[in-house]
Amino acid sequence: MITYEEWTALMDEQQIEESRRWNAYQGEGASIVEAAGLDLMSMNPDVVATSYALFHGGEWIIHAYVARKELETTDPFKTETFNGFRVFYLYGELPPKSKAHYREE
Numbered sequence: 001m002i003t004y005e006e007w008t009a010l011m012d013e014q015q016i017e018e019s020r021r022w023n024a025y026q027g028e029g030a031s032i033v034e035a036a037g038l039d040l041m042s043m044n045p046d047v048v049a050t051s052y053a054l055f056h057g058g059e060w061i062i063h064a065y066v067a068r069k070e071l072e073t074t075d076p077f078k079t080e081t082f083n084g085f086r087v088f089y090l091y092g093e094l095p096p097k098s099k100a101h102y103r104e105e
Contacts, residue, residue: 001028001031002018002032004031004032004035004036004039007032007036007083007084008083010084012084015083015084016084019059019060019084022058022060023058024054024058024059024060025054025058029060030052030060032060033052033060033061033062033085034052034101036062036082036083036084036085037050037051037052037062037063037064037101038050038101039082039083040062040064040082040083040087041064041101041103044064046066046067046068046071047064047065047066047089047103048065048066048067048094048102048103049064049065049094049095049100049101049102049103050062050063050064050065050100050101051063051065051095051099051100051101052085055076055086059086060085061079061085061086061087061088062082062085062086062087062088063088063090063095063100064087064088064089064090065089065090065091065094065095065100066089066090066091067091068091069091071089071091072089072090072091073087073088073089073090076088
């Protein structure tokens with residue numbers, strides 16, 4: 001399995017090709033999307049927590065929890081990407097700490 005460092009060195013097209021080989025329903029690629037979420041949180045001060053999930057068709061996505069409602073994603077088809085994964089910015093109730101990574105205060 002590819003590492004996150006190897007993943008970030010790939011071009012966009014190569015990331016797409018690599019991710020299509022994963023059986024996400026068996027957890028393949030989970031460590032990559034988890035690392036991407038942590039990386040996003042370290043770079044974006046508006047993100048207070050991250051988790052990841054499977055979207056339709058076995059696509060890994062990042063859930064980035066934000067402290068301000070105006071940052072929330074309102075259209076799942078108009079999302080930004082970060083290191084090859086779509087990012088859904090969520091506002092409101094945070095997930096349990098056992099299911100997410102939180103910004104260290």
